[in-house]
Amino acid sequence: MNYTINQLTIGQSASFEKTISESDILQFCGISGDINPVHVSELAGQKSVFGRRVAHGILVSGLTSAVLGMKLPGPGTIYLGQDMRFIAPVYIGDTIRAEVEVAEIIKDKNIVKLKTRSINQHNKVVIEGMATVMPPKAD
Numbered sequence: 341m342n343y344t345i346n347q348l349t350i351g352q353s354a355s356f357e358k359t360i361s362e363s364d365i366l367q368f369c370g371i372s373g374d375i376n377p378v379h380v381s382e383l384a385g386q387k388s389v390f391g392r393r394v395a396h397g398i399l400v401s402g403l404t405s406a407v408l409g410m411k412l413p414g415p416g417t418i419y420l421g422q423d424m425r426f427i428a429p430v431y432i433g434d435t436i437r438a439e440v441e442v443a444e445i446i447k448d449k450n451i452v453k454l455k456t457r458s459i460n461q462h463n464k465v466v467i468e469g470m471a472t473v474m475p476p477k478a479d
Contacts, residue, residue: 342414416476424469
């Protein structure tokens with residue numbers, strides 16, 4: 341479903357879940373050009389502060405885009421901005437749940453601000469922030 345600004349309420353939420361795979365990381369390397377060894381080399385990962393290879397933070401934060409664009413507000417949403425903080429690493433095999441929650445509705449500007457969180461399978465927040473979007477216009 342896609343929600344117009346008049347159909348949104350404070351506290352309304354949605355989520356999307358995905359397990360991060362080796363393939364996801366390698367494809368993101370090719371798409372982004374970010375081949376930092378901590379993402380592609382087990383040895384570099386072991387020597388890093390993370391202790392093993394990690395997924396790109398921006399790859400993981402992209403799951404939030406799936407929620408905004410497909411669920412809440414949904415298709416037709418324009419993603420205007422994102423403030424975020426990377427809190428914990430994401431490893432190959434981690435299952436991440438990206439959650440969004442409507443925090444502020446600015447009807448006269450057709451702008452919505454949503455709290456964003458990405459949480460791993462151990463219920464640990466790995467990314468948190470605030471998204472600003474323009475929901476689809478009412479027909």
